[in-house]
Amino acid sequence: MYGDLALQLVTASHRSTLANTAQLPLPKYALSLILSICLETRQLGNSITAAAEQHGQASLSQDRGLLCSLTVQHLAARRNKRCLLAYLQNRVGGIKERWWDAGGGLAYLLSPGTSSGVTSEDAPDLRSALSPQELDFLRGYNSLILDYKSDFLDVLDLTASIDRPPSELMVDVRVVKDAGEVILEGGERIDFRKGERFRLARGQVERLIVQGFLEEV
Amino acid sequence: MSSFFDDDDEDESLPVARRQAGPPQQWGNGAKASSSRSLSREQSLVSESSLEVGGGGTGSRSFLTRLESTISPRRGRYSESIGLDSVLDGEDAAHDIGIGHEDNDELDLDLDDDPDLDDVQRMCRVWVKERGTVDIMQWEGDLMDTLFDKLEQQAKMVNTLRSDPQTSEEEHFKLVLVQTEMERVKFLIRSYVRTRLSKIEKYCQYILSTPTVHPLLSGAEMSHAKRYAELLHTHFQHSVLDSLPEWLRGMEDTYGDGMSMVAKPNKNVPVLIYCRKDCGEITLEGGEAAALAKGTTHLVKYNLVESWINLGWAEVL
Numbered sequence: 001m002y003g004d005l006a007l008q009l010v011t012a013s014h015r016s017t018l019a020n021t022a023q024l025p026l027p028k029y030a031l032s033l034i035l036s037i038c039l040e041t042r043q044l045g046n047s048i049t050a051a052a053e054q055h056g057q058a059s060l061s062q063d064r065g066l067l068c069s070l071t072v073q074h075l076a077a078r079r080n081k082r083c084l085l086a087y088l089q090n091r092v093g094g095i096k097e098r099w100w101d102a103g104g105g106l107a108y109l110l111s112p113g114t115s116s117g118v119t120s121e122d123a124p125d126l127r128s129a130l131s132p133q134e135l136d137f138l139r140g141y142n143s144l145i146l147d148y149k150s151d152f153l154d155v156l157d158l159t160a161s162i163d164r165p166p167s168e169l170m171v172d173v174r175v176v177k178d179a180g181e182v183i184l185e186g187g188e189r190i191d192f193r194k195g196e197r198f199r200l201a202r203g204q205v206e207r208l209i210v211q212g213f214l215e216e217v
Numbered sequence: 218m219s220s221f222f223d224d225d226d227e228d229e230s231l232p233v234a235r236r237q238a239g240p241p242q243q244w245g246n247g248a249k250a251s252s253s254r255s256l257s258r259e260q261s262l263v264s265e266s267s268l269e270v271g272g273g274g275t276g277s278r279s280f281l282t283r284l285e286s287t288i289s290p291r292r293g294r295y296s297e298s299i300g301l302d303s304v305l306d307g308e309d310a311a312h313d314i315g316i317g318h319e320d321n322d323e324l325d326l327d328l329d330d331d332p333d334l335d336d337v338q339r340m341c342r343v344w345v346k347e348r349g350t351v352d353i354m355q356w357e358g359d360l361m362d363t364l365f366d367k368l369e370q371q372a373k374m375v376n377t378l379r380s381d382p383q384t385s386e387e388e389h390f391k392l393v394l395v396q397t398e399m400e401r402v403k404f405l406i407r408s409y410v411r412t413r414l415s416k417i418e419k420y421c422q423y424i425l426s427t428p429t430v431h432p433l434l435s436g437a438e439m440s441h442a443k444r445y446a447e448l449l450h451t452h453f454q455h456s457v458l459d460s461l462p463e464w465l466r467g468m469e470d471t472y473g474d475g476m477s478m479v480a481k482p483n484k485n486v487p488v489l490i491y492c493r494k495d496c497g498e499i500t501l502e503g504g505e506a507a508a509l510a511k512g513t514t515h516l517v518k519y520n521l522v523e524s525w526i527n528l529g530w531a532e533v534l
Binding site: 034035038041042044045046049077078080081084085088092096100131133134136137140141144145147148151152158168169201202203 | 365393396397400406407410411414418437441444445448449451452453455456457458460461462464465478
């Protein structure tokens with residue numbers, strides 16, 4: 001039936017919360033399904049044009065069966081389009097959310113092994129889950145926001161966390177992953193080795209916390 | 218729920234921090250010489266007078282008063298520009314949004330133009346309003362500029378004072394409070410800007426195609442909306458639209474069920490409002506009339522009270 005594949009695409013994406021939960025890995029881009037939906041839609045389009053050319057305007061108003069089949073095909077084609085775009089839009093939302101969650105660290109987001117904070121062997125990392133077009137979108141979005149936030153950058157970092165208002169200036173952190181030597185804002189150098197604990201200004205290490213090198217105690 | 222600081226366990230310290238956060242100009246003069254001594258000289262002068270003001274307080278109260286007097290030597294001028302006199306009674310949290318106090322009603326009447334509101338309080342209101350509504354609100358450019366200026370000045374002062382070896386232990390403690398407060402203000406701004414960004418991205422097509430919305434956005438936001446719409450369009454085109462028949466490639470179709478591809482803010486969502494003025498009556502969908510009297514709280518559909526919210530007569534909670 002027309003539209004079955006599209007239905008499959010959207011119901012899967014609707015039921016699964018994966019795309020919208022930034023902590024979980026993004027499901028892989030359903031390339032083959034999308035291609036077959038596009039193909040189906042193209043075939044529908046061709047058959048509509050062919051029928052219209054073959055019969056012309058006059059017979060269309062008389063032949064009810066033809067009219068009916070054309071309407072169905074037309075609606076199916078439009079529905080396919082809508083489903084495809086809904087799927088893409090849903091993923092775009094998830095991608096943006098992940099970008100913000102990672103504090104705008106594009107390189108970190110795309111680096112292998114860090115699939116949105118959860119590192120497990122079977123989960124694909126974000127880069128392989130994205131289609132090339134989505135990757136382009138993510139890069140474009142990245143530069144878009146960087147442009148926007150550069151207006152504010154001398155005073156505040158727009159991409160820092162907004163989960164809850166800061167209540168303390170200092171924060172106790174434990175190093176969960178080796179981060180090497182990091183030069184902080186004040187010019188101090190700190191060698192972050194796994195297992196060590198520090199008490200530092202939140203603003204300075206916020207990014208490292210977001211990226212999972214440090215953990216709040 | 219009226220205040221964003223309500224959940225805080227260090228309310229005690231907030232009025233102090235806020236006060237410190239306030240007066241960059243006046244304090245700046247003192248700080249330029251980076252002389253904590255000249256400050257403390259003034260402190261001894263002023264602490265008497267301000268002790269009179271807060272007189273008879275408990276131990277911690279007088280400590281607060283003392284702290285305050287060190288930081289804002291010329292209280293008169295300071296409170297004139299920042300208007301935090303009201304905080305002296307230590308109930309600052311509720312004043313942030315300005316509700317929940319019956320004796321506070323007079324003060325609330327002037328709403329956003331209230332000269333007694335400092336920038337941070339005003340920012341709080343703007344932030345709550347932006348977050349509480351589905352529609353995009355007016356961009357508060359002036360307020361943001363002022364806040365940014367103040368933040369920058371304070372950051373400079375804090376740095377000067379921190380590197381000054383003459384700064385005493387007690388003053389270092391105050392500096393920490395100042396910095397904490399700065400971080401909190403930054404949080405407010407960040408959240409505000411990002412709320413707007415997410416709205417803009419969500420409704421970018423609607424915004425671009427509706428000229429009446431344009432003046433509500435700042436220039437940067439407008440160009441962001443444009444570029445984001447382009448980006449999204451390119452993405453959709455490259456991903457699927459290009460492989461569809463040509464007559465299906467549009468981005469602004471309306472479907473048979475009346476759904477448009479252009480997402481609009483849904484003004485039918487309910488909002489919780491608090492009436493700061495008598496807003497007259499509204500007609501509900503069922504034909505019933507509901508009176509929005511001053512000081513009452515209602516849960517109504519946004520489009521019914523939109524104009525009151527924009528006027529500032531009603532406040533989104």
